[in-house]
Amino acid sequence: MKTPTEWYLIVSALLFTIGTVGVLVRRNALVIFMSIELQLNAVNLTLVAFSRQWGNLVGQVLAFFSMTVAAAEVVVGLAIIVALYRKRGTANVDDANLLRW
Amino acid sequence: MGLIPYVPLIPLAAAVILLLTGKLWRGRSAGWLATAAIAASFALAVALLVKLDAMPAAHRELAHHVYEWITVGTFTVGVTFQADPLSIVMALTVTGIGSLIFLYSIGYMDGDERFPRYFAYLSLFVFFMLTLVLADNFLLLYVGWEGVGLCSYLLIGFWFERASAANAAKKAFIVTRIGDAAFLIGIVLVWTHFHTLEFAAVFAGAGSTAFTTRSATVIALLFLAGAAGKSAQLPLHTWLPDAMEGPTPVSALIHAATMVTAGVYLIVRSLPIIERSPDAMTTIAILGVVTSIYAGFSAIGQDDIKRVLAYSTISQVGLMIFAAGLGDPSAAIFLLVAHAFFKALLFLSAGSVIHGLHDEQDMMRMGGLRKAMPFTAVAWIIGALAIAGVPPLSGFFAKDEAVAAAGLLGRDGLWICGLIASFLTAVYMGRATFMVFFGAPRYEGEPHEPAPVMRVPMGVLAFGTLFAGLLGVSPTTGILPTYLGAPVFPSNAPSEFVLDTIAVVLALLGLGLAWFAYGSGRIDWVALRVRFAWVKRPLQRGLYVDDAYGLVLGDGGKLAAAALAAFDRSWVDGLVGLVAHATESLASVGRRLQTGLVRTYAAAFLLGAVCVLWFLVLRAT
Numbered sequence: 001m002k003t004p005t006e007w008y009l010i011v012s013a014l015l016f017t018i019g020t021v022g023v024l025v026r027r028n029a030l031v032i033f034m035s036i037e038l039q040l041n042a043v044n045l046t047l048v049a050f051s052r053q054w055g056n057l058v059g060q061v062l063a064f065f066s067m068t069v070a071a072a073e074v075v076v077g078l079a080i081i082v083a084l085y086r087k088r089g090t091a092n093v094d095d096a097n098l099l100r101w
Numbered sequence: 102m103g104l105i106p107y108v109p110l111i112p113l114a115a116a117v118i119l120l121l122t123g124k125l126w127r128g129r130s131a132g133w134l135a136t137a138a139i140a141a142s143f144a145l146a147v148a149l150l151v152k153l154d155a156m157p158a159a160h161r162e163l164a165h166h167v168y169e170w171i172t173v174g175t176f177t178v179g180v181t182f183q184a185d186p187l188s189i190v191m192a193l194t195v196t197g198i199g200s201l202i203f204l205y206s207i208g209y210m211d212g213d214e215r216f217p218r219y220f221a222y223l224s225l226f227v228f229f230m231l232t233l234v235l236a237d238n239f240l241l242l243y244v245g246w247e248g249v250g251l252c253s254y255l256l257i258g259f260w261f262e263r264a265s266a267a268n269a270a271k272k273a274f275i276v277t278r279i280g281d282a283a284f285l286i287g288i289v290l291v292w293t294h295f296h297t298l299e300f301a302a303v304f305a306g307a308g309s310t311a312f313t314t315r316s317a318t319v320i321a322l323l324f325l326a327g328a329a330g331k332s333a334q335l336p337l338h339t340w341l342p343d344a345m346e347g348p349t350p351v352s353a354l355i356h357a358a359t360m361v362t363a364g365v366y367l368i369v370r371s372l373p374i375i376e377r378s379p380d381a382m383t384t385i386a387i388l389g390v391v392t393s394i395y396a397g398f399s400a401i402g403q404d405d406i407k408r409v410l411a412y413s414t415i416s417q418v419g420l421m422i423f424a425a426g427l428g429d430p431s432a433a434i435f436l437l438v439a440h441a442f443f444k445a446l447l448f449l450s451a452g453s454v455i456h457g458l459h460d461e462q463d464m465m466r467m468g469g470l471r472k473a474m475p476f477t478a479v480a481w482i483i484g485a486l487a488i489a490g491v492p493p494l495s496g497f498f499a500k501d502e503a504v505a506a507a508g509l510l511g512r513d514g515l516w517i518c519g520l521i522a523s524f525l526t527a528v529y530m531g532r533a534t535f536m537v538f539f540g541a542p543r544y545e546g547e548p549h550e551p552a553p554v555m556r557v558p559m560g561v562l563a564f565g566t567l568f569a570g571l572l573g574v575s576p577t578t579g580i581l582p583t584y585l586g587a588p589v590f591p592s593n594a595p596s597e598f599v600l601d602t603i604a605v606v607l608a609l610l611g612l613g614l615a616w617f618a619y620g621s622g623r624i625d626w627v628a629l630r631v632r633f634a635w636v637k638r639p640l641q642r643g644l645y646v647d648d649a650y651g652l653v654l655g656d657g658g659k660l661a662a663a664a665l666a667a668f669d670r671s672w673v674d675g676l677v678g679l680v681a682h683a684t685e686s687l688a689s690v691g692r693r694l695q696t697g698l699v700r701t702y703a704a705a706f707l708l709g710a711v712c713v714l715w716f717l718v719l720r721a722t
Contacts (some may be wrong), residue, residue: 020707023700023703024700025700026702026705026708027700032699073198081662093698093700094698094699094700096699097696097697097698098697099697100696100697
């Protein structure tokens with residue numbers, strides 16, 4: 001018997017919530033970054049789950065796209081974090097407030 | 102027929118060559134090149150005259166279409182040159198007098214560091230002037246019209262190191278521009294009425310009843326404004342006396358013989374339009390004669406020999422416009438041709454006096470020069486007698502024909518005004534002659550006669566001044582009037598002999614008065630200058646027209662600008678500042694939202710996303 005789609009969605013929702021809370025409560029840029037990846041993967045899981053339910057590959061294809069884009073985004077994001085760390089000696093996002101009024 | 106375009110193109114070629122390779126022409130060679138070019142042009146013009154003369158009198162017209170210049174919808178303008186009696190007389194005057202002045206310039210400008218450039222500008226001027234007189238449509242005429250204005254600017258300011266020359270050049274350009282703008286509007290109006298700019302078609306249409314007197318008046322007055330700017334008539338005359346800052350041969354060619362007569366040419370050329378409006382004709386005649394009298398009075402007050410001649414030119418051109426306004430174009434053109442001879446002669450004589458006295462122009466520092474410069478004195482006196490209207494010199498026939506036209510047409514008031522102008526001419530010319538060439542010497546140094554290269558053109562011009570009158574001995578049957586189309590005078594007109602006698606008596610009276618005051622020695626005129634300074638000063642300042650412009654347009658303009666600047670600062674800037682302040686105070690509240698904490702933003706973002714989703718879900722169910 002097939003695992004119901006709802007189970008996947010519950011796992012996905014849990015992952016997304018953990019990611020969201022991580023983004024909101026952590027100060028270290030690297031950890032926030034990992035939390036964002038968690039959110040992305042939660043969404044990917046949803047896509048694949050629905051794809052399986054409908055027997056349609058579009059969802060899986062979209063998941064691949066999203067992973068590719070996430071990889072590119074990691075490159076840019078990590079570069080920013082490294083640059084920030086070199087410049088300010090910290091990766092604490094609360095200290096990065098130069099553009100504030 | 103292919104000859105016509107070469108008349109203007111040869112001087113253009115000389116100008117281009119000299120502008121591009123000026124430095125390569127050593128010594129006086131540039132001058133000889135330019136003189137050869139304009140002489141060739143003159144020869145071609147003579148050939149055209151012969152060709153025209155062989156044609157039947159009613160159809161004397163040659164045209165050569167060079168290329169189609171502008172084609173926009175139904176608006177087409179071609180570069181087409183035409184030669185008819187009026188054009189060819191103008192072209193002969195420009196190239197003929199021009200050749201002599203070019204020759205004179207070789208001597209006058211010898212040793213100037215910008216010698217080739219001078220001849221390049223002069224040749225360019227001749228090109229534009231010939232374009233002006235040979236054009237077969239209004240737009241091409243306008244090209245020449247603006248071109249001569251440009252060359253006039255360049256040549257007045259030729260010695261631009263002198264601030265006064267640079268300013269005079271700017272003044273000439275800007276003041277004539279006012280007239281040019283009016284002329285351009287006139288051309289546009291011509292197009293809206295006739296849908297063509299070609300002379301033949303426009304003038305054919307001007308006779309039709311569809312063309313109202315009202316339109317004719319408007320166009321005629323706009324053209325008159327253009328002519329007043331170019332020909333230095335009231336109230337746009339102020340640039341011409343200042344234009345004397347240019348080299349003297351330039352004053353002779355551009356500001357006496359040719360360019361300033363372009364306005365007369367325009368009016369004579371456009372007569373078929375102007376004649377439709379008797380009011381405009383009368384306005385033109387009155388403006389001409391008033392200018393003439395005004396300039397005559399002003400000339401009496403001048404001490405600078407070139408400014409005397411400048412006001413004299415304004416006065417004579419006024420008489421030409423007067424004759425044109427009376428409807429006697431042949432008299433206007435006859436005076437134009439004769440004036441080109443004797444005024445060029447007077448200017449060249451003045452130039453040789455100035456040259457001989459090492460750039461002295463003040464007549465108070467001349468006197469008795471006839472002994473040191475007999476040749477120049479004779480040339481000047483011939484010119485002076487001619488312009489005063491002493492028979493049988495050319496000025497007598499030409500000027501009196503213009504003045505007498507008023508009498509012959511029964512316009513007695515205008516005739517008397519013309520006589521006054523004529524009398525004043527004799528007075529100021531006599532005054533200048535006695536101040537410069539007679540009496541006790543007041544100059545310093547050793548004046549010398551000019552070089553042969555300058556004497557030859559003066560001799561030829563003197564010869565022309567003596568005999569040019571033969572071209573129009575009678576206003577109705579003379580050679581030039583017949584060639585251009587003589588006017589028809591009413592049969593009950595007063596006898597021409599009587600009119601001429603009155604004019605001659607007045608001219609002799611004027612010269613006699615000048616002799617009595619300045620030549621007889623019975624009057625201490627130097628003391629009178631001081632005693633009657635309150636008369637002399639207004640005359641010398643040209644009745645304060647320039648000062649009035651300075652007061653109204655100059656100082657008034659500055660005041661208006663200051664008021665506008667104050668308004669700009671307090672109101673315009675104030676309004677802008679108000680908006681800026683309002684934005685700033687709004688922003689000082691709004692910017693508090695930007696905490697600079699990334700996590701706050703993320704929370705806000707999440708909240709927003711949840712709200713949107715919630716809304717979508719609610720709507721779906």
